Amino acid sequence: MSDSPLDRRTLLKSAIAGLVALPCAGLVREAEAADAPHLDEKDPLAVAMGYVHDAKKVDASKVPQYKPGSFCHNCVQLVGKEGDEWRPCNLFPGKLVDKDGWCKVWVLKPGAKVG
Numbered sequence: 636m637s638d639s640p641l642d643r644r645t646l647l648k649s650a651i652a653g654l655v656a657l658p659c660a661g662l663v664r665e666a667e668a669a670d671a672p673h674l675d676e677k678d679p680l681a682v683a684m685g686y687v688h689d690a691k692k693v694d695a696s697k698v699p700q701y702k703p704g705s706f707c708h709n710c711v712q713l714v715g716k717e718g719d720e721w722r723p724c725n726l727f728p729g730k731l732v733d734k735d736g737w738c739k740v741w742v743l744k745p746g747a748k749v750g
């Protein structure tokens with residue numbers, strides 16, 4: 636690699652352009668996510684994971700993994716905008732889950748409380 640000032644300047648410009656592009660890519664993904672369809676409870680993966688739109692409907696006697704007070708909104712896998720009813724979940728790419736939903740993969744988000 637050359638040490639000429641021009642090459643360093645070009646490299647610096649590229650690095651800055653890359654840093655600016657990262658948050659923009661995140662905004663695009665966020666906008667795309669908002670338009671995604673809602674996950675169907677009958678979707679084969681949703682069925683396999685025991686996903687429901689309303690966690691309060693989970694029968695704890697039949698689903699031992701269920702812990703009362705666990706919801707998608709306090710799960711580490713939920714992403715997207717805080718407060719939105721329907722948000723992306725890492726487990727179901729391209730679909731949105733209900734913030735009050737639940738599935739067997741639920742794990743408490745660090746810093747969140749059950750309930």
Ligand code: SF4
Binds near residue numbers: 712724742
């Ligand atoms: S992984 Fe978490 S956020 Fe995703 S559907 Fe299951 S409980 Fe909800």
